[in-house]
Amino acid sequence: MKVIFEKPKSLEDVTFHYCPGCTHGIIHRLIAEVIDELEIQEKTIGVAPVGCAVLAYDYFDVDMHEAAHGRAPAVATGIKRVHPKNVVFAYQGDGDLASIGMAEVVHAAARGEKITIIFVNNAIYGMTGGQMAPTTLVGQVTNTSPTGRDVEHSGYPIRVSEMLGSLVGPGNSMKRVSVHDPKHIGQAKKAIKEAFINQIEGKGFSLVEVLSTCPTNWGKTPVEALKWLEEKMLPYYPLGDFSPKEGV
């Protein structure tokens, strides 16, 4: 019998701990498919974050390093500088990357560090139970913005891809994708693959911001959550390529 669909080699054969309807599982799978297709499983080193994906080291079947909250780009830098011929990626959420770890990601990008970061933006802190993130939308209710995010009090959500794209030179790549439907999942995979290739070709720093859902902490069903992502997040976080085209 011909196998036409199977679990990627680079994913462990274990059950994810993610909530029903959470899109981390899809994003994990896309990364593993890309690693398989590029035939880099044996030379890839992943860096796991603190947040919902803290156990990513149990899910990817590649060498893994668990970082402290926000520090994944610095840890990945250390690894990549020791093994420049290996492929190093970090997987980070929005609290991890855009709040506590903002300095680390900005400077890894500014150095043109040849690493790939998969940045999962679901507009909320998931693991700690639904607090406001730097990416929480204006008016969005969370456990620490109970009347909705108020710009007078907390300012505006941070658009990471645009920000990073504005401060670095050519060779670095910043793209925003979404996983709310099959068509966009296909586009997300393409962007992730290009981000790995950008590193393999030695061009520079690559980040793929993946808009993602958190049905549990958004208080929605999985289907409602996908719809909310499409209707509420896409207008504020437009999809596209924010890579710098010229030197700054």
Added chain:
Amino acid sequence: MNKVLMKGNEALAEAAVRAGCRYFFGYPITPQTELPQYLSKRMPEIGGVFLQAESEIAAINMVYGASGAGARVMTSSSSPGISLKAEGISYIAGAELPCVIVNMMRGGPGLGTIQPAQGDYFQATKGGGHGDYKLLVLAPASVQEAVDLTIQAFDLADKYRNPVMILGDGILGQMMEPVEFKLTENNELPVKEWATTGKKGRKKNIINSLYLQAEKLEQHVNRLADKFGEMEAKEQKAETYLTDDAEILLAAYGTTSRVCRKAVDMAREEGIKAGLFRPISLWPFPEYALQQVLGRVKGILTVEMSLGQMIEDVRLAVNGKVPTDFYGRVGGMVPTSRDVLEKIVAFREVL
């Protein structure tokens, strides 16, 4: 080999290179900045990497990554910067990775001053970061000793898979002394099968300090404790000076021990039988060596550039058998030998 005249910070940097360290991640802070400056020139000459990080936090996390990847790696800083590194040091110890961390102490708390101090003894020996872990802490008293201990530090870090701290101060970092770089016979670096190098030909490696099940974390921490116990048994190191007949024993480390050595000579000239006990390893504290020199000792005067931190370990080691006293200067002030002598005389009168 001929001796060369070098500044402490630069000699220590060169010692790291001689020990096979090829990766350095750091951030400028007085009074240790000559160390990264030296390596920014030296590392590229030998195919190594020097990287100035965006912060001490990033630097220690780069060390964490590089160490996990199997490298001999070092970072250096001074007191406020070490506070920032504390989180990363805890992770490195928790994940059982080797590295060398240099702290050229300055006055604190807070921004304090850039002048020398020894106020980070507690931070270095009792924790600093969160959780149950220990650093091997070595305290050189000369530029030559800084060189020798740095070379040893890399081997100890690899042996125990644990961070080792070189604890100096602004004087040690800034002063120039003649040094010799002794060639070690064994230049082979240990094979690190646990490192993240890509899983070719083996199962994947994971560098981690997370154990969500309480039973598993307890097992892990108890295993670390066994390792720390082995260090306590094997790695205590101290030097003694004129202790055989000493009635007044000075206890001091690093720069302060040099002041105290002179004070011992001055006391002897006045007919006072003084001696010096100098811990070289601060953790583990050399309690066995201290207990061995207590023979005729009537009192121990601990001298530090702090409000009194190491004195707690001195007291624990003598366990009430000998009276203790303390003399310290803080804020970047360095005690003089004459000050110490006066304190010896006063202490002797009350014994």
